[in-house]
Amino acid sequence: MPPLEDMVDSIADATGFAGVVSVDRGGESEFAKAYGLAHRGHKIANTVDTRFAIASGTKGLTALVVVSLIEEGVLDLSTTARSVLGEDLPLIDDGVTVEHLLAHRSGIGDYFDEDAGHEITDYVLPVPVHELATTEQYLAVLGGHPSKFAPGESFSYNNGGYVVLALIAERVGGQPFHDLVRHRVCEPAGMRDTDFLRSDELPERTALGYLTIEGVSRTNVFHLPVLGSGDGGIYSTVRDFTSFWHALYGGKIVSSSWVSEMLRPRSDVPSESRRYGLGFWLPESPGSQDTALLEGYDAGVSFRSVHRPRTRLTHTVISNSTPGAWPITNLLEKELAQR
Template sequence: MTLAADVDRIAAESDFAGVVRVDRAGSTELSAAYGLADRRHGIPLTPDSQVAIASGSKGMTALAVMSLVEDGTLSLGTTARSLLGSDLPLIADDVTVEHLLAHTSGIGDYLDEDDDVPISAYAMTVPVQHLATTEQFLAVLDGFPTAFRAGEKFFYCNGGFVVLALLAERASGVPFHDLVRQRVCAPAGLVDTDFLRSDALPGRAALGYVEMDGEWRTNVFHLPVLGTGDGGIYTTGADVHRFWTALFAGAIVRPETVAQMVRPRSTAPYDDRRYGLGFWVHPTRDVVQLEGYDAGVSFLSNHDPAEGLTVTVVGTTAEAAWPLAKALQAQLID
């Protein structure tokens, strides 16, 4: 069975709605889309649809921060407190940029994924339309006590990457979204990647969906109207491939910085994957991953720099991507 036929079968069996792409050694082996970008109007997804990748954005946040480290605006040892001032007083004084990038900061998380909160819940504590700038996230970041001492262990922390966006913005004097555009998207040639407002999506952007009360509803009330450091960027399958190619070519940050970021520093307590600075790493191989999961979003992209292999699956529901992503990872990566 060909790769395309196998993907068609799994997509049909799992009722997949999303985009899948496989690139190897400069050639695109598969680029396909399934399901609807807009279920109300019956608009189909295409391989060129812009899709949200949730926490897949964390790699781009990390790169924007590390580009500031390269030019001396920040350092890995810069403390959060030195830029926060009196804001977020419960963040310990010794928490550094490196701790935040590595998910070892120990800060309390505004969106703790270990909580037994269903993905369909309205999790934001302020109206989502009030979360359009990074500074506005101070209202949801505050009030969470330290969970453990900085550097003590790995614990995935969404709030840590919002704090990183805030530190990068304050240190550089450039709004965070512009930092990502200027320091990541532009040098990587990402023509279809951007932070998009959920209440003003352009025509090629796919809506994310949450099943509630037996019907599919868009995720517009579940997530901030405009994402920030921990997630919310939209992209395409082609741009994800461009991103990985540019990253390992040294087009975004220097190759030695890339090596530092993808060097495993911790092992996740709940699976056998490892983590660097903004990137997941395969349990046993030098394969780098970005992953995203949220209301109306599921995303996994694996990149093997040695083989020039990229495997990307993006779904427009929280569960859509996983059957296909796991099957392709087992077949092409593991």
């Protein structure tokens, strides 16, 4: 069997991969390597410490903020969205609960509907992206979308539902949502390089996201909200995600009993060959229920991080292009199962 690094190098070379790959076992790095450019115009290379946007990988962190507030007694899984939203977003069914939103079983209409058939390079946000910088500002895009089905009836992946969760967390938590994520998740997890960053003022050691358009190096700055919220947009590193998984399963973010509750499957999702808990994707096989993964995909972003606590194995692939992560993360899934 060829060395894993050689196999990753081969795929990276064939696909023009830009990003970082990391494999860690028991807290010890087995493989970590950066490829391609963080900034094409200035030819700045990615490094293993480069920060990348992780798109929907953010949802797991949002779920943990909400669960931490439940542990404090200021929320409950059965709390209705309406009891916190008041007159805002009147098309959200009065029966929608925090648990429905966490499990993508709310049935609410989605402001960023992934089933609408848009190309990833389409400009789909109905307001200028710079107007989406605070969670309350997202009210301008969350409203006006009729429900798809009754609360709890089925699973439908929903970005807007996680922004609603951010609104709820912010209103009951007494702090801006971005601060709640920083204080309740990133700090206890030791994620020192993870934060919400404005796409129009990215600091050093942070990758720009690039669209996949042949012959063009165009960034994603006009495609996504200038500052993310509950459904996506935080920036992180592969190293921070190794820290994240160990902190999560070690009960450092929320209690171990709540981690188990979040990783209890709520839905089978045959189209993804997976199941879903509360904020986390889970393997399709019932025998692997302690394994969890987070994933993100958007214009100029692809990310997957998987943790298997029984073997203390973590592998993370993060890229500043839309399709970049998938060939390598699929390789790791296959090869690491045999090693």
